[in-house]
Amino acid sequence: MSNMMIWVPVMGIVALVYSFWRTSWISKQDEGTEKMKAIGQHIADGAMAFLRAEYRILAIFIVAVAVLLGLANTGAGKSPLVAVSFIVGALTSGLAGFLGMRVATKANYRTAQAARTGLSKALGVAFAGGSVMGLSVVGLGVIGLSVLFLIYREIFSDMSMVMSVLSGFSLGASSIALFARVGGGIYTKAADVGADLVGKVEAGIPEDHPLNPATIADNVGDNVGDVAGMGADLFESYVGSIVGSMVLGATIMVSGVLAPEFVFLPLLIAAAGILVSISGTFMVSVKEGGDPQKGLNIGEFGSSAIMVVVMFFMITQMLPATFIMGGIEYSNYGVFWATTIGLLAGLGIGFITEHYTGTGTAPVNSIVSQSQTGAATNLIAGLGVGMQSTAIPVLI
Known part of the structure; x- marks a missing residue:
């Protein structure tokens, strides 16, 4: 089982390679007219300027909190390495937002140009840009968690200690998500309302019209809030769910079930999910005049169905058939049904959201x-x- 853990960071690298490949493909798409390129470049410059300013302030916060974490974890049963986990979590979360921002500002006006030729082409460019953000998040998250886990396993013999130190990674990701989501959201709404007040109310210019300079700030806000902010939020949720599951696995081990597979399994499932997600991106397509949402649903439901099958074999083969915790006997089928219900709950919430919006x-x-x-x-x-x-x- 320990040998299988080596494949987890490898799958993270696969996700990043796929992201870079899709980014390269997007860069080769038609950029449109000179005016489209000029507006797109203004939006890209503004988005990166905001990100640089935000990250400069965040760097001070991250260093200060890391020092406090290191000083607070110097006693018995503690380790200052939690500060290292915190810094790595913050850096990978910030990097995910940066990569997503770069490709989003490349894909937006290329999508507009593709839409002039047809719906299918436009969806392909837009979806490719979104897949880069998603795969960058999971790739960096899996690499950061798995590499730190493998290092701490060599340093500490107690699995509870390993998970205690590793939890700093999730805290670092949450810190970036808080500032990126809130800071980006405030900028987004301020730019949106400001552009509408000046353009539509005062000058009588239509919404999002290029004659209104504030429209650039509005579109910059859409990128920093809905791409960098959302990416950091997604990274935090993704990492937090994995770390939480690993902590539960460590708790099972402490209760007397000497099976490290309970701790390894969440990372291995996440690694397998990368391959399934990549395969799901090739299922998304739409015919001219068709409904893009149906194409997206095919990819989502198709990859989810594959993931259920993959999880069944992984859980039933890696975990003991039965185990006792707290005087109660459980089976590996219970773990499978719990993960499957969680997956179905996510799909259900997405379906309900689509119905109401x-x-x-x-x-x-x-x-x-x-x-x-x-x-x-x-x-x-x-x-x-x-x-x-x-x-x-x-x-x-």
């Missing part, structure tokens, strides 16, 4: 119909549908 659905149409009588009824209907939309996901 998708074009032409009943909830959206109800808001549209209320808009005919004024802004007040539009706000009330939107607020009501928004509150209603949380009910089923909470139950799931």
Whole structure:
């Protein structure tokens, strides 16, 4: 089992290689007219300027917190290496946001140019840009966690100590996610509202019109909030779920089940998920005049079905058939059903979200119909549908 752990960082490298390959493909696509390229370059310059300013401030915060973590973990049963995990987690999270930002600013105007030729081409460019962000997140997350885990396994003999030190990685990722999501979100909303007030209200210029200079800031905000911020948020959630599962595995070991597979398994499943996700990207396509959402759903549901099969074989082959914890006997099938239900819950929440926000659905149409009588009824209907939309996901 320990030998299999070597393949985890290898799968992370595969994810990064795929991301770089897709980035190279995007760079070769038609950039469009000179005006499109100029506007796209302005957006890219603004996005990177924001990211550099944000990361400079974050660097001070990360160093300060790392020093405090190192000083606070010098006693018996502790290790200052948790500060190293914290720094690595913050760096990989920031790098994921940087890579996603670079490809997003490349893909946006290339997608616009592709849309002039057809829907299928436009979806291909846009989806390729999104896949780079996703695979960069999982690749860097898996590499960072697995490499630190393998190093700490050689330093500490106690698995609980390994997980205690490794948890700093998740804390570092969460710190970047907090600042990137909130900071980027504030900038996004400020730029959006400012551009609308100056353009539509004061000057009478249509929304997102290139004659309004604030439109550039608005589009920069979309990138820093919805790409870098969302990427850091996704990285934090992804890493946190893996670390949480590994901590549960270490708890099972402490309870007397001497099977390190419980700790290894979350990382191995994540590594297998990289290959399944890459295969899922090749399932996404749409015909001219078709529904892009259906093409995306095929890739999502197809890769999920493959992942269920992969998890079944991994869990049943790696974990003991039965184990006792807290005086209660459990089976490896219980672990499989727990992971499968979690996967289905994620799909279900996505489906419900699509129902309440998708074009032409009943909830959206109800808001549209209320808009005919004024802004007040539009706000009330939107607020009501928004509150209603949380009910089923909470139950799931």
